[in-house]
Amino acid sequence: MKQRTRAEKFPLTVKSGSSSVKIYQDKSKGTPYYTVAFYLGGKRKKLNFCDIQTAKKEASAKAAQLSRGDIDAAQLNGKDRLMYGRALDAVRTFETPLDAAAIEYAEARKILKGYTLIEAARFYMKHHGEATIGKLVQDAFEEFKKSKSEAKRSDVYLKDIGYRVGSFAKAFNLEMRQLTPQDVADWLSALKLSARSFNNFRLALQTFFKFCQSRKWLSADVNLLAQIERRSGIKTEIEIFTPGELKSIFAVAPARLATCIALQAFAGIRTAELFRLTWSDLERRKGHIEITAGKAKTASRRLIPITKNLEAWLKMACSKGGKVWPVTQSEYYSSLAEAARLAEEAKLKTSRLKSVSKEGSPAAWKKNALRHSFISYRVAESKDVAAVALEAGNSPKMIFEHYRELVTPNEAKEWFRILPASKTTEPRPARK
Numbered sequence: 001m002k003q004r005t006r007a008e009k010f011p012l013t014v015k016s017g018s019s020s021v022k023i024y025q026d027k028s029k030g031t032p033y034y035t036v037a038f039y040l041g042g043k044r045k046k047l048n049f050c051d052i053q054t055a056k057k058e059a060s061a062k063a064a065q066l067s068r069g070d071i072d073a074a075q076l077n078g079k080d081r082l083m084y085g086r087a088l089d090a091v092r093t094f095e096t097p098l099d100a101a102a103i104e105y106a107e108a109r110k111i112l113k114g115y116t117l118i119e120a121a122r123f124y125m126k127h128h129g130e131a132t133i134g135k136l137v138q139d140a141f142e143e144f145k146k147s148k149s150e151a152k153r154s155d156v157y158l159k160d161i162g163y164r165v166g167s168f169a170k171a172f173n174l175e176m177r178q179l180t181p182q183d184v185a186d187w188l189s190a191l192k193l194s195a196r197s198f199n200n201f202r203l204a205l206q207t208f209f210k211f212c213q214s215r216k217w218l219s220a221d222v223n224l225l226a227q228i229e230r231r232s233g234i235k236t237e238i239e240i241f242t243p244g245e246l247k248s249i250f251a252v253a254p255a256r257l258a259t260c261i262a263l264q265a266f267a268g269i270r271t272a273e274l275f276r277l278t279w280s281d282l283e284r285r286k287g288h289i290e291i292t293a294g295k296a297k298t299a300s301r302r303l304i305p306i307t308k309n310l311e312a313w314l315k316m317a318c319s320k321g322g323k324v325w326p327v328t329q330s331e332y333y334s335s336l337a338e339a340a341r342l343a344e345e346a347k348l349k350t351s352r353l354k355s356v357s358k359e360g361s362p363a364a365w366k367k368n369a370l371r372h373s374f375i376s377y378r379v380a381e382s383k384d385v386a387a388v389a390l391e392a393g394n395s396p397k398m399i400f401e402h403y404r405e406l407v408t409p410n411e412a413k414e415w416f417r418i419l420p421a422s423k424t425t426e427p428r429p430a431r432k
Contacts, residue, residue: 008052011037014059017067021059023052038062134175135217141169144211154293156272164204176217185227195231202228239366240373240407241265243414245343250418252342255316257335258420260325261370262313263289266416267304268374268392275332277324282306282314291393304391309419316420333365340365373415375399381412 012023021038034055036047047062049055091101108117135143144165149158171187172179188201206225212218241249246265250258263269267289269277277291284290289304306314325332371392378388379399389396407415 012056012059014056014063016060016063019063019066021063021066023055023059025052036062038066040066131216132177132219133216134177135212135215137172137174137176137179138169140176140212140215140217141165141208143215144208147211155276160200161204161208164201165208168201168205168208176212177219177222179218179224181224181226181228184224188228198231202230238372239369240376241366241369243411243418246373246415247418248343248347249339250420252346253339254335256325257332257339259313259317260332261336261339262310263324264370265374265418266307266310266313268371268378269304270371270393271332271368275323275325275329278322279320279324282324302390302393307416309416312419336365376407377412377415380407380409381416 010023010025014021014023019038021036024035024037025032026035031050034049034052036049036055036059038045038059047055047058049058087098087101091098094101105117112119145158145161148161168187172183184205188198188205191198191201193201202225209218209224213220213222218224246261249261253261260274263274263277264271269289269291273291277289281290281292285303287306289306291302291304293301375388375392375394378391379385382388385396385399389399392399
Protein backbone atom coordinates (compact mmCIF):
# COMPACT_ATOMS: atom_id res chain seq x y z
CA MET A 1 0.00 0.00 0.00
CA LYS A 2 1.09 3.50 -0.79
CA GLN A 3 1.85 5.66 2.15
CA ARG A 4 0.22 9.01 2.09
CA THR A 5 2.50 11.99 2.31
CA ARG A 6 1.48 14.03 5.27
CA ALA A 7 0.08 17.36 4.13
CA GLU A 8 2.16 20.33 5.26
CA LYS A 9 0.42 22.79 7.49
CA PHE A 10 0.83 26.43 6.59
CA PRO A 11 2.26 28.76 7.53
CA LEU A 12 5.57 26.86 7.61
CA THR A 13 8.31 28.18 9.87
CA VAL A 14 11.97 27.97 8.81
CA LYS A 15 14.48 28.70 11.58
CA SER A 16 18.20 29.47 11.75
CA GLY A 17 19.60 30.34 15.13
CA SER A 18 17.31 32.84 16.74
CA SER A 19 15.87 33.98 13.40
CA SER A 20 12.78 32.56 11.73
CA VAL A 21 11.05 33.04 8.39
CA LYS A 22 7.46 32.00 7.58
CA ILE A 23 6.05 30.54 4.35
CA TYR A 24 2.37 31.14 3.56
CA GLN A 25 0.25 29.38 0.95
CA ASP A 26 -2.49 31.08 -1.10
CA LYS A 27 -5.00 29.00 -3.17
CA SER A 28 -7.51 31.74 -3.85
CA LYS A 29 -6.69 31.92 -7.58
CA GLY A 30 -6.81 28.17 -8.22
CA THR A 31 -3.08 27.57 -8.64
CA PRO A 32 -1.38 27.92 -5.25
CA TYR A 33 1.54 30.26 -4.74
CA TYR A 34 3.77 30.75 -1.72
CA THR A 35 4.88 33.84 0.15
CA VAL A 36 8.07 34.01 2.16
CA ALA A 37 7.66 36.60 4.90
CA PHE A 38 10.22 37.98 7.36
CA TYR A 39 11.03 41.17 9.27
CA LEU A 40 13.96 43.34 8.31
CA GLY A 41 14.75 46.59 10.12
CA GLY A 42 11.32 46.52 11.77
CA LYS A 43 9.52 46.21 8.45
CA ARG A 44 7.78 43.13 7.11
CA LYS A 45 9.15 41.85 3.77
CA LYS A 46 7.39 39.46 1.36
CA LEU A 47 8.70 37.37 -1.55
CA ASN A 48 6.33 35.36 -3.77
CA PHE A 49 7.14 32.03 -5.50
CA CYS A 50 5.24 29.58 -7.72
CA ASP A 51 6.56 26.36 -6.14
CA ILE A 52 7.16 25.29 -2.56
CA GLN A 53 10.74 24.04 -3.04
CA THR A 54 12.01 27.39 -4.32
CA ALA A 55 10.17 29.13 -1.49
CA LYS A 56 11.79 26.85 1.09
CA LYS A 57 15.32 27.49 -0.32
CA GLU A 58 14.77 31.24 -0.23
CA ALA A 59 13.33 31.04 3.31
CA SER A 60 16.37 29.04 4.50
CA ALA A 61 18.74 31.55 2.90
CA LYS A 62 16.97 34.52 4.44
CA ALA A 63 16.87 32.90 7.88
CA ALA A 64 20.61 32.18 7.71
CA GLN A 65 21.43 35.73 6.58
CA LEU A 66 19.29 37.25 9.36
CA SER A 67 20.94 34.96 11.88
CA ARG A 68 24.44 36.12 10.76
CA GLY A 69 23.33 39.73 10.79
CA ASP A 70 23.98 40.00 7.04
CA ILE A 71 21.37 42.71 6.52
CA ASP A 72 22.59 43.77 3.03
CA ALA A 73 22.36 40.26 1.64
CA ALA A 74 18.94 39.74 3.21
CA GLN A 75 17.59 42.64 1.17
CA LEU A 76 18.60 40.97 -2.12
CA ASN A 77 16.70 38.27 -3.89
CA GLY A 78 16.98 35.89 -6.80
CA LYS A 79 19.79 36.56 -9.29
CA ASP A 80 21.19 39.54 -7.37
CA ARG A 81 21.55 37.53 -4.19
CA LEU A 82 23.35 34.76 -6.10
CA MET A 83 25.84 37.23 -7.60
CA TYR A 84 26.39 38.82 -4.22
CA GLY A 85 27.14 35.45 -2.65
CA ARG A 86 29.62 34.50 -5.38
CA ALA A 87 31.38 37.85 -5.04
CA LEU A 88 31.75 37.40 -1.29
CA ASP A 89 33.17 33.90 -1.75
CA ALA A 90 35.66 35.19 -4.34
CA VAL A 91 37.21 37.85 -2.08
CA ARG A 92 36.88 35.98 1.24
CA THR A 93 40.23 34.17 0.67
CA PHE A 94 42.07 37.49 0.47
CA GLU A 95 40.28 38.99 3.47
CA THR A 96 39.30 41.99 1.35
CA PRO A 97 35.95 43.73 1.88
CA LEU A 98 33.71 43.42 -1.17
CA ASP A 99 33.37 47.18 -1.61
CA ALA A 100 37.18 47.67 -1.46
CA ALA A 101 37.66 44.96 -4.09
CA ALA A 102 35.10 46.61 -6.37
CA ILE A 103 36.72 50.05 -6.00
CA GLU A 104 40.18 48.63 -6.72
CA TYR A 105 38.88 46.81 -9.79
CA ALA A 106 37.27 49.98 -11.16
CA GLU A 107 40.46 52.04 -10.68
CA ALA A 108 42.56 49.36 -12.35
CA ARG A 109 40.29 49.25 -15.39
CA LYS A 110 40.60 53.03 -15.75
CA ILE A 111 44.39 52.75 -15.81
CA LEU A 112 44.42 49.82 -18.25
CA LYS A 113 42.25 51.63 -20.81
CA GLY A 114 40.61 48.62 -22.40
CA TYR A 115 42.99 45.85 -21.30
CA THR A 116 41.62 43.33 -18.84
CA LEU A 117 42.99 42.72 -15.35
CA ILE A 118 43.87 39.16 -16.37
CA GLU A 119 46.03 40.44 -19.26
CA ALA A 120 47.69 42.96 -16.95
CA ALA A 121 48.36 40.31 -14.30
CA ARG A 122 49.93 37.93 -16.82
CA PHE A 123 52.10 40.70 -18.24
CA TYR A 124 53.19 41.69 -14.74
CA MET A 125 54.13 38.14 -13.81
CA LYS A 126 56.21 37.79 -16.98
CA HIS A 127 58.22 40.82 -15.93
CA HIS A 128 58.05 40.67 -12.14
CA GLY A 129 57.36 37.04 -11.38
CA GLU A 130 59.49 34.83 -9.19
CA ALA A 131 61.63 33.86 -12.21
CA THR A 132 62.97 37.42 -12.73
CA ILE A 133 65.32 39.56 -10.65
CA GLY A 134 65.10 43.32 -10.35
CA LYS A 135 68.02 45.07 -12.09
CA LEU A 136 68.26 48.70 -13.17
CA VAL A 137 68.87 49.17 -16.89
CA GLN A 138 72.06 51.16 -16.26
CA ASP A 139 73.44 48.49 -13.89
CA ALA A 140 72.55 45.77 -16.38
CA PHE A 141 74.47 47.64 -19.08
CA GLU A 142 77.56 47.92 -16.86
CA GLU A 143 77.48 44.15 -16.27
CA PHE A 144 76.99 43.57 -20.00
CA LYS A 145 79.96 45.75 -20.90
CA LYS A 146 82.11 44.10 -18.24
CA SER A 147 81.31 40.62 -19.52
CA LYS A 148 82.25 41.59 -23.09
CA SER A 149 85.50 43.12 -21.88
CA GLU A 150 86.35 39.95 -19.93
CA ALA A 151 85.58 37.95 -23.06
CA LYS A 152 88.38 39.92 -24.78
CA ARG A 153 86.12 41.53 -27.36
CA SER A 154 87.79 44.16 -29.53
CA ASP A 155 88.10 47.79 -28.51
CA VAL A 156 85.97 48.67 -31.54
CA TYR A 157 83.17 46.40 -30.36
CA LEU A 158 83.34 47.71 -26.80
CA LYS A 159 83.20 51.27 -28.06
CA ASP A 160 80.24 50.42 -30.27
CA ILE A 161 78.14 48.90 -27.48
CA GLY A 162 79.18 51.74 -25.22
CA TYR A 163 77.69 54.18 -27.71
CA ARG A 164 74.57 52.26 -28.77
CA VAL A 165 73.56 50.29 -25.66
CA GLY A 166 75.05 52.90 -23.34
CA SER A 167 72.83 55.65 -24.74
CA PHE A 168 69.82 53.36 -24.36
CA ALA A 169 70.67 52.64 -20.72
CA LYS A 170 70.94 56.34 -19.90
CA ALA A 171 67.43 56.94 -21.22
CA PHE A 172 65.68 54.60 -18.76
CA ASN A 173 65.87 54.96 -15.00
CA LEU A 174 63.94 51.78 -14.21
CA GLU A 175 64.38 48.02 -13.96
CA MET A 176 64.90 45.85 -17.02
CA ARG A 177 61.71 43.91 -16.28
CA GLN A 178 59.72 47.15 -16.31
CA LEU A 179 60.59 47.90 -19.94
CA THR A 180 57.93 47.37 -22.59
CA PRO A 181 58.22 46.85 -26.36
CA GLN A 182 56.60 50.27 -26.79
CA ASP A 183 59.35 51.91 -24.69
CA VAL A 184 62.05 50.49 -26.96
CA ALA A 185 60.16 51.29 -30.17
CA ASP A 186 59.54 54.91 -29.10
CA TRP A 187 63.18 55.42 -28.11
CA LEU A 188 64.56 54.08 -31.39
CA SER A 189 62.06 56.06 -33.44
CA ALA A 190 63.05 59.30 -31.72
CA LEU A 191 66.69 58.88 -32.83
CA LYS A 192 65.78 59.53 -36.49
CA LEU A 193 68.41 57.06 -37.76
CA SER A 194 69.26 55.94 -41.25
CA ALA A 195 68.19 52.40 -42.10
CA ARG A 196 71.68 50.99 -41.66
CA SER A 197 72.31 52.75 -38.36
CA PHE A 198 68.83 51.76 -37.14
CA ASN A 199 69.58 48.10 -37.85
CA ASN A 200 72.93 48.37 -36.06
CA PHE A 201 71.19 49.79 -32.97
CA ARG A 202 68.58 47.03 -33.16
CA LEU A 203 71.26 44.32 -33.33
CA ALA A 204 73.18 45.77 -30.37
CA LEU A 205 70.01 45.94 -28.25
CA GLN A 206 69.05 42.41 -29.25
CA THR A 207 72.41 41.15 -27.93
CA PHE A 208 71.97 43.17 -24.72
CA PHE A 209 68.43 41.87 -24.10
CA LYS A 210 69.51 38.25 -24.58
CA PHE A 211 72.30 38.82 -22.06
CA CYS A 212 69.75 40.18 -19.58
CA GLN A 213 67.50 37.18 -20.12
CA SER A 214 70.40 34.84 -19.42
CA ARG A 215 70.88 36.66 -16.08
CA LYS A 216 67.10 36.50 -15.35
CA TRP A 217 66.82 40.30 -15.24
CA LEU A 218 64.35 40.00 -18.11
CA SER A 219 61.79 37.26 -18.66
CA ALA A 220 62.58 34.80 -21.41
CA ASP A 221 58.95 35.15 -22.53
CA VAL A 222 59.33 38.87 -23.22
CA ASN A 223 60.41 40.17 -26.64
CA LEU A 224 61.25 43.86 -26.27
CA LEU A 225 61.91 44.09 -30.01
CA ALA A 226 58.46 42.74 -30.93
CA GLN A 227 57.43 46.05 -32.52
CA ILE A 228 60.73 46.68 -34.30
CA GLU A 229 61.56 45.24 -37.72
CA ARG A 230 64.74 45.59 -39.71
CA ARG A 231 64.64 48.50 -42.12
CA SER A 232 65.49 48.37 -45.80
CA GLY A 233 67.57 51.36 -46.72
CA ILE A 234 67.27 53.29 -49.95
CA LYS A 235 70.37 52.49 -51.94
CA THR A 236 72.37 55.64 -52.60
CA GLU A 237 74.93 56.15 -55.32
CA ILE A 238 78.44 55.65 -53.99
CA GLU A 239 81.23 58.02 -54.92
CA ILE A 240 84.71 57.08 -56.06
CA PHE A 241 87.73 58.99 -57.27
CA THR A 242 89.00 58.74 -60.81
CA PRO A 243 92.73 58.08 -61.22
CA GLY A 244 93.11 61.69 -62.39
CA GLU A 245 91.36 63.06 -59.30
CA LEU A 246 93.53 60.97 -56.97
CA LYS A 247 96.69 62.16 -58.71
CA SER A 248 95.63 65.79 -58.25
CA ILE A 249 95.04 65.18 -54.54
CA PHE A 250 98.43 63.48 -54.11
CA ALA A 251 100.02 66.47 -55.84
CA VAL A 252 98.95 68.82 -53.02
CA ALA A 253 98.90 66.44 -50.03
CA PRO A 254 101.60 66.73 -47.33
CA ALA A 255 103.81 63.64 -47.04
CA ARG A 256 102.25 62.19 -43.89
CA LEU A 257 98.74 62.67 -45.27
CA ALA A 258 99.76 61.18 -48.62
CA THR A 259 100.90 57.98 -46.87
CA CYS A 260 97.50 57.60 -45.21
CA ILE A 261 95.62 58.35 -48.43
CA ALA A 262 97.69 55.68 -50.18
CA LEU A 263 96.85 53.11 -47.49
CA GLN A 264 93.14 53.75 -47.92
CA ALA A 265 93.22 54.04 -51.73
CA PHE A 266 95.41 51.00 -52.45
CA ALA A 267 94.64 48.72 -49.45
CA GLY A 268 91.06 49.71 -48.60
CA ILE A 269 91.78 50.31 -44.93
CA ARG A 270 88.83 51.83 -43.09
CA THR A 271 89.35 55.27 -41.61
CA ALA A 272 88.69 53.98 -38.07
CA GLU A 273 91.29 51.22 -38.65
CA LEU A 274 93.76 53.75 -39.99
CA PHE A 275 93.67 55.71 -36.74
CA ARG A 276 94.70 52.54 -34.85
CA LEU A 277 97.27 51.38 -37.39
CA THR A 278 100.95 51.31 -36.37
CA TRP A 279 104.08 50.92 -38.47
CA SER A 280 104.64 47.50 -36.91
CA ASP A 281 101.34 46.40 -38.50
CA LEU A 282 102.86 47.28 -41.88
CA GLU A 283 106.17 45.59 -41.20
CA ARG A 284 105.14 42.43 -39.29
CA ARG A 285 104.28 40.36 -42.35
CA LYS A 286 106.41 40.96 -45.43
CA GLY A 287 104.33 42.02 -48.40
CA HIS A 288 101.14 42.33 -46.32
CA ILE A 289 99.38 44.70 -43.93
CA GLU A 290 98.09 42.93 -40.84
CA ILE A 291 94.85 44.25 -39.38
CA THR A 292 94.62 42.57 -35.99
CA ALA A 293 91.28 41.57 -34.47
CA GLY A 294 91.59 44.35 -31.89
CA LYS A 295 91.92 46.98 -34.61
CA ALA A 296 89.41 45.65 -37.14
CA LYS A 297 85.84 46.89 -37.20
CA THR A 298 84.54 43.33 -37.51
CA ALA A 299 86.85 41.98 -34.75
CA SER A 300 88.34 39.57 -37.33
CA ARG A 301 92.04 39.50 -38.22
CA ARG A 302 92.87 39.93 -41.90
CA LEU A 303 95.88 40.32 -44.19
CA ILE A 304 95.90 42.80 -47.07
CA PRO A 305 98.46 42.40 -49.88
CA ILE A 306 100.69 45.43 -50.39
CA THR A 307 100.49 46.37 -54.08
CA LYS A 308 103.63 47.52 -55.88
CA ASN A 309 102.53 51.14 -56.03
CA LEU A 310 101.55 51.12 -52.33
CA GLU A 311 104.98 49.73 -51.50
CA ALA A 312 106.50 52.74 -53.26
CA TRP A 313 104.34 55.14 -51.22
CA LEU A 314 105.34 53.44 -47.96
CA LYS A 315 109.01 53.71 -48.85
CA MET A 316 108.53 57.46 -49.33
CA ALA A 317 107.01 57.85 -45.83
CA CYS A 318 108.61 60.69 -43.91
CA SER A 319 108.82 58.85 -40.57
CA LYS A 320 108.29 55.46 -39.00
CA GLY A 321 107.56 54.11 -35.53
CA GLY A 322 104.36 54.50 -33.55
CA LYS A 323 101.06 55.25 -35.21
CA VAL A 324 100.84 55.87 -38.95
CA TRP A 325 98.63 58.89 -38.23
CA PRO A 326 99.90 60.15 -34.86
CA VAL A 327 97.70 63.24 -34.52
CA THR A 328 93.98 63.70 -33.92
CA GLN A 329 91.18 62.27 -36.03
CA SER A 330 89.69 65.71 -36.62
CA GLU A 331 93.01 66.83 -38.09
CA TYR A 332 92.85 63.98 -40.57
CA TYR A 333 89.40 64.95 -41.79
CA SER A 334 90.31 68.62 -42.01
CA SER A 335 93.52 67.72 -43.89
CA LEU A 336 91.53 65.71 -46.44
CA ALA A 337 89.12 68.61 -46.97
CA GLU A 338 92.04 71.01 -47.40
CA ALA A 339 93.67 68.67 -49.92
CA ALA A 340 90.43 68.57 -51.93
CA ARG A 341 90.22 72.35 -51.85
CA LEU A 342 93.83 72.82 -52.99
CA ALA A 343 93.38 70.22 -55.75
CA GLU A 344 90.32 72.08 -57.02
CA GLU A 345 92.13 75.41 -56.96
CA ALA A 346 95.03 73.90 -58.89
CA LYS A 347 92.59 72.51 -61.46
CA LEU A 348 90.94 75.91 -61.88
CA LYS A 349 94.28 77.66 -62.18
CA THR A 350 95.38 75.23 -64.86
CA SER A 351 92.14 75.80 -66.73
CA ARG A 352 92.75 79.59 -66.44
CA LEU A 353 89.41 80.14 -64.71
CA LYS A 354 89.07 83.28 -62.62
CA SER A 355 86.14 82.03 -60.46
CA VAL A 356 85.91 78.88 -58.42
CA SER A 357 82.71 77.38 -59.84
CA LYS A 358 79.06 78.17 -60.37
CA GLU A 359 78.35 76.88 -56.87
CA GLY A 360 80.90 79.32 -55.47
CA SER A 361 82.94 76.77 -53.46
CA PRO A 362 85.75 74.30 -54.14
CA ALA A 363 85.00 70.60 -54.52
CA ALA A 364 84.26 68.88 -51.21
CA TRP A 365 85.92 65.67 -50.06
CA LYS A 366 83.98 62.58 -51.11
CA LYS A 367 83.03 60.70 -47.95
CA ASN A 368 84.50 57.18 -47.74
CA ALA A 369 85.45 57.43 -51.42
CA LEU A 370 88.99 56.07 -50.96
CA ARG A 371 87.71 52.72 -49.63
CA HIS A 372 84.91 52.68 -52.23
CA SER A 373 87.50 53.29 -54.92
CA PHE A 374 89.84 50.55 -53.72
CA ILE A 375 87.09 47.91 -53.70
CA SER A 376 85.72 48.98 -57.09
CA TYR A 377 89.10 49.04 -58.83
CA ARG A 378 90.29 45.87 -57.06
CA VAL A 379 87.22 43.92 -58.22
CA ALA A 380 87.70 45.18 -61.79
CA GLU A 381 91.37 44.19 -61.67
CA SER A 382 91.04 40.73 -60.07
CA LYS A 383 87.49 39.80 -61.11
CA ASP A 384 87.31 37.93 -57.78
CA VAL A 385 84.72 39.42 -55.42
CA ALA A 386 85.31 36.77 -52.74
CA ALA A 387 89.04 37.52 -52.57
CA VAL A 388 88.43 41.27 -52.42
CA ALA A 389 85.85 40.70 -49.67
CA LEU A 390 88.52 38.99 -47.55
CA GLU A 391 90.98 41.82 -48.14
CA ALA A 392 88.39 44.49 -47.33
CA GLY A 393 86.90 42.69 -44.34
CA ASN A 394 83.39 42.50 -45.81
CA SER A 395 81.09 39.84 -47.16
CA PRO A 396 80.67 39.53 -50.94
CA LYS A 397 77.02 40.48 -50.48
CA MET A 398 77.99 43.69 -48.67
CA ILE A 399 80.41 44.60 -51.45
CA PHE A 400 77.75 44.15 -54.13
CA GLU A 401 75.14 46.09 -52.14
CA HIS A 402 77.16 48.99 -50.76
CA TYR A 403 80.67 49.37 -52.18
CA ARG A 404 81.19 48.15 -55.71
CA GLU A 405 81.10 50.76 -58.47
CA LEU A 406 81.47 49.70 -62.09
CA VAL A 407 84.88 50.59 -63.52
CA THR A 408 86.86 49.17 -66.42
CA PRO A 409 89.96 46.94 -66.14
CA ASN A 410 92.00 49.68 -67.86
CA GLU A 411 90.92 52.23 -65.25
CA ALA A 412 91.87 49.72 -62.54
CA LYS A 413 95.35 49.31 -64.04
CA GLU A 414 95.79 53.08 -64.10
CA TRP A 415 94.65 53.34 -60.47
CA PHE A 416 97.17 50.81 -59.17
CA ARG A 417 99.98 52.43 -61.18
CA ILE A 418 99.75 55.77 -59.37
CA LEU A 419 103.20 56.37 -57.89
CA PRO A 420 104.67 59.13 -55.75
CA ALA A 421 106.43 61.96 -57.56
CA SER A 422 110.14 62.40 -57.01
CA LYS A 423 109.46 65.72 -55.25
CA THR A 424 107.09 66.14 -52.35
CA THR A 425 104.93 69.05 -51.31
CA GLU A 426 106.77 69.58 -47.99
CA PRO A 427 110.29 68.92 -46.66
CA ARG A 428 110.46 65.45 -45.12
CA PRO A 429 112.34 65.11 -41.84
CA ALA A 430 115.14 62.58 -41.67
CA ARG A 431 114.13 59.12 -40.57
CA LYS A 432 114.93 58.20 -37.00
